[in-house]
Amino acid sequence: MAIHPSAVIEPGARIHASAEIGPFCVVGPKVSIGPGTKLIQGVTVAGRTTLGARNVIHPFCVIGGDPQDLKFKGEDSTTSIGDENVIREGVTINKGTMTGGGQTVVGNRNMIMALAHVAHDCLIEDHCILANACLLAGHVRVESFAILSGWVVVHHFVTVGQSAFIGGATRVNQDAPPYMTMQGMSGEVRGLNSIGLKRRGVKPEAINCLKEAYRIIWRSALPKPEALAEVEKLGGQFPEVRNLIEFLRASDQGHMGRRREHRRPAPPPSAPPPEPEDDIE
Amino acid sequence: MKAHATALVDPAATVASDVEIGPFCIIGAGVRIGPGCSLGPRVSVRGPAVLGRDNRLHANVSIESSVTIGDANVLRESAHVSAGATVGSRNRFGTWVDLGAGVVVGDDAVLGSFVVVADRCVVGSRAKLEGQTVLEPGMTVGAGARIRSQVPVAGDVPESALLDGNPAEIQAGGAA
Numbered sequence: 001m002a003i004h005p006s007a008v009i010e011p012g013a014r015i016h017a018s019a020e021i022g023p024f025c026v027v028g029p030k031v032s033i034g035p036g037t038k039l040i041q042g043v044t045v046a047g048r049t050t051l052g053a054r055n056v057i058h059p060f061c062v063i064g065g066d067p068q069d070l071k072f073k074g075e076d077s078t079t080s081i082g083d084e085n086v087i088r089e090g091v092t093i094n095k096g097t098m099t100g101g102g103q104t105v106v107g108n109r110n111m112i113m114a115l116a117h118v119a120h121d122c123l124i125e126d127h128c129i130l131a132n133a134c135l136l137a138g139h140v141r142v143e144s145f146a147i148l149s150g151w152v153v154v155h156h157f158v159t160v161g162q163s164a165f166i167g168g169a170t171r172v173n174q175d176a177p178p179y180m181t182m183q184g185m186s187g188e189v190r191g192l193n194s195i196g197l198k199r200r201g202v203k204p205e206a207i208n209c210l211k212e213a214y215r216i217i218w219r220s221a222l223p224k225p226e227a228l229a230e231v232e233k234l235g236g237q238f239p240e241v242r243n244l245i246e247f248l249r250a251s252d253q254g255h256m257g258r259r260r261e262h263r264r265p266a267p268p269p270s271a272p273p274p275e276p277e278d279d280i281e
Numbered sequence: 282m283k284a285h286a287t288a289l290v291d292p293a294a295t296v297a298s299d300v301e302i303g304p305f306c307i308i309g310a311g312v313r314i315g316p317g318c319s320l321g322p323r324v325s326v327r328g329p330a331v332l333g334r335d336n337r338l339h340a341n342v343s344i345e346s347s348v349t350i351g352d353a354n355v356l357r358e359s360a361h362v363s364a365g366a367t368v369g370s371r372n373r374f375g376t377w378v379d380l381g382a383g384v385v386v387g388d389d390a391v392l393g394s395f396v397v398v399a400d401r402c403v404v405g406s407r408a409k410l411e412g413q414t415v416l417e418p419g420m421t422v423g424a425g426a427r428i429r430s431q432v433p434v435a436g437d438v439p440e441s442a443l444l445d446g447n448p449a450e451i452q453a454g455g456a457a
Contacts, residue, residue, distance in 0.1 A: 008305075024304075026303070026305075042305075044321070044341075060323075062340045062341070062358045065340070065357075065358060066339075068375060068376075068394075090359055092357070092359075115377060117376050133413075135393075135394055135412045137412075151431075153411075153413060153430045153431055171430060185446070
């Protein structure tokens with residue numbers, strides 16, 4: 001086990017023999033670090049946090065810190081980071097809150113670039129890219145292969161669909177549909193992420209059908225339910241098209257275009273109504 | 282004072298007995314830290330500076346000289362307060378918040394992550410600046426105002442106003 005003598009490892013931390021802990025790192029007592037994971041230098045890992053195998057955590061990241069949430073009362077919630085993630089300089093990943101499910105999860109092989117912030121109770125699946133200074137508010141879900149460009153802000157409870165591409169400095173206030181590109185302060189769907197789909201090896205026929213689906217859903221005057229029915233008729237045989245339709249229907253059944261809003265904890269009956277957002281990240 | 286063995290606390294600093302100082306912190310001469318404060322790893326307070334009571338400074342926070350901070354503030358990771366700034370009480374600053382020289386922040390304000398408040402700005406009490414708000418030097422945000430994330434602020438924001446859009450516009454209904 002390569003632990004630099006200046007690193008502070010609290011008693012109770014479990015560190016695999018092949019992990020590397022660089023100078024001036026601080027590792028808390030409830031932390032578990034898997035094989036081959038590297039903390040380069042000055043990294044803080046706090047809370048009940050698990051880092052899997054072969055992750056590389058760059059300087060000044062803080063993983064598993066307390067949530068920036070007024071409802072948090074010091075509960076022993078968790079942060080779980082999978083395998084082979086690259087987490088660049090100064091990234092903060094907060095632990096969960098009990099009212100929000102109690103865990104923040106990052107899957108495998110994600111690239112989280114410098115200064116990005118992943119708030120409490122977020123779920124990032126696999127192979128995602130969060131570019132520099134990307135800002136996820138609480139309870140956000142990012143599905144596999146999504147790419148969030150620099151300076152993107154994502155509202156609480158938003159779901160970013162798989163293989164979605166979010167352009168630079170976009171404000172994502174509603175669910176970002178899978179396979180599509182989104183851009184701008186009002187988070188408009190701008191087209192199909194055809195490059196991403198080709199990279200995933202999606203069949204050309206399915207890509208063409210998704211392109212037509214984009215035109216019908218976002219560029220025709222058809223009301224949403226009818227547009228979705230039309231798209232279903234057109235390409236229901238492709239799993240990607242079915243996934244897109246299911247995603248959009250679920251978002252419409254949510255609140256404010258966000259399917260995960262139902263996870264927002266209800267206030268106790270006696271309490272005065274809370275402000276709509278107590279956590280603006 | 283419960284200072285970690287690796288922290289460097291200048292003998293000319295005055296720190297209350299129950300203050301927790303994390304690993305690799307650097308506390309300069311002339312710094313006064315009140316009771317109930319806690320400092321995470323690698324916090325730097327250059328001094329002279331005054332921190333009231335029950336403040337929580339998370340990892341990598343940096344406070345420069347001649348700064349006055351009230352009580353019960355929360356400064357998240359890597360927040361930076363420049364020389365001569367004055368911060369009231371019960372404010373919450375997100376990660377990477379940057380306060381310029383001579384900035385004044387009232388009480389109970391919330392500054393989201395990556396908020397940049399340039400030199401000499403004044404942020405009123407209960408103001409809410411959402412993530413990535415940038416204030417140019419000398420701007421004033423009135424008490425109770427709210428600025429939506431990423432909004433390009435072009436001038437002073439009146440009390441209780443809600444600022445949104447690009448170009449930024451004051452929205453009907455206010456911040457309440």
